[in-house]
Amino acid sequence: MTTPLLELRNIETFYGPIMAIAGVSLKIEAGSIVTILGANGAGKTTLLKTISGAIDCRKGKVLIDGEEVQNRAPDVVASKGIGHVPEGREVFPFMTVEENLKLGAWGRRDRDGIARDFETIYSYFPDLKTKRRDMAGFLSGGQQQMLAIGRAFMGQPRLMILDEPSLGLSPLLTKTIFDIIRRINAEQGVTIVLVEQNAQAALNVAEHGFIMEVGRVVMDAPTGELLASDDIKEFYLGQSDVGVRGEKRWKKRKTWR
Numbered sequence: 001m002t003t004p005l006l007e008l009r010n011i012e013t014f015y016g017p018i019m020a021i022a023g024v025s026l027k028i029e030a031g032s033i034v035t036i037l038g039a040n041g042a043g044k045t046t047l048l049k050t051i052s053g054a055i056d057c058r059k060g061k062v063l064i065d066g067e068e069v070q071n072r073a074p075d076v077v078a079s080k081g082i083g084h085v086p087e088g089r090e091v092f093p094f095m096t097v098e099e100n101l102k103l104g105a106w107g108r109r110d111r112d113g114i115a116r117d118f119e120t121i122y123s124y125f126p127d128l129k130t131k132r133r134d135m136a137g138f139l140s141g142g143q144q145q146m147l148a149i150g151r152a153f154m155g156q157p158r159l160m161i162l163d164e165p166s167l168g169l170s171p172l173l174t175k176t177i178f179d180i181i182r183r184i185n186a187e188q189g190v191t192i193v194l195v196e197q198n199a200q201a202a203l204n205v206a207e208h209g210f211i212m213e214v215g216r217v218v219m220d221a222p223t224g225e226l227l228a229s230d231d232i233k234e235f236y237l238g239q240s241d242v243g244v245r246g247e248k249r250w251k252k253r254k255t256w257r
């Protein structure tokens with residue numbers, strides 16, 4: 001059996017007395033695209049932050065290629081190949097596009113590789129090339145999302161974790177971003193973990209999904225299975241059954257509890 005690229009074993013993460021992650025275990029194989037879905041407050045962002053070292057867990061293990069990295073500093077986790085694209089992008093507004101991308105390559109010494117990765121990002125996101133000398137704060141929301149993805153890519157991640165990349169974007173821009181995420185996976189061999197509120201877009205691109213509720217994973221299945229699930233249709237895709245006279249049925253109970 002191969003060692004997963006990322007494994008979480010019984011993670012518990014708290015904010016003071018509040019338990020945000022209540023014992024999550026999961027495995028992510030190299031080369032895959034997986035999505036983590038869940039309602040507001042389910043713990044998705046906290047889980048990603050626990051993986052990247054932005055928040056410490058109180059219990060459990062985070063393993064990258066079988067090596068324990070839980071509660072290590074974010075730069076140590078990044079050096080193991082984890083690139084975190086946080087919710088809300090968090091680009092540096094008073095630095096240019098190019099400077100933001102250079103920061104992503106911090107610690108790298110391979111000048112040729114850095115130059116090649118700049119070109120890769122500019123080929124995926126031509127807008128960034130056009131605006132490479134502009135302040136990041138003047139970019140549109142979609143361009144800032146592109147820059148956040150580009151900056152993470154400059155760190156040569158083997159696993160990219162993206163927190164709600166479609167937040168605030170038009171359907172067209174969301175499609176553009178998701179197409180590039182798919183290409184980064186297929187062409188660059190980067191494994192992708194995608195947290196999304198846009199369940200339809202995420203399930204279209206991912207091979208496997210995890211459903212989170214109040215700090216736990218309540219469902220873990222290939223996306224084909226999730227798309228066929230009545231619970232997923234009802235609660236995440238808004239495709240509830242409609243009665244013969246057009247009235248909506250009583251809201252059904254979720255069966256995964």
Ligand SMILES: Nc1ncnc2c1ncn2[C@@H]1O[C@H](COP(=O)(O)OP(=O)(O)OP(=O)(O)O)[C@@H](O)[C@H]1O
Nearest residue numbers: 015018019020038039040041042043044045046047
């Ligand atoms: N800084 C914080 N201090 C205290 N509680 C927090 C903090 N951040 C998050 N929480 C709580 O932790 C739980 C999980 O929050 P988290 O942001 O991880 O959820 P989420 O699934 O990412 O939600 P959303 O989809 O709204 O971003 C929630 O109950 C939230 O209120």
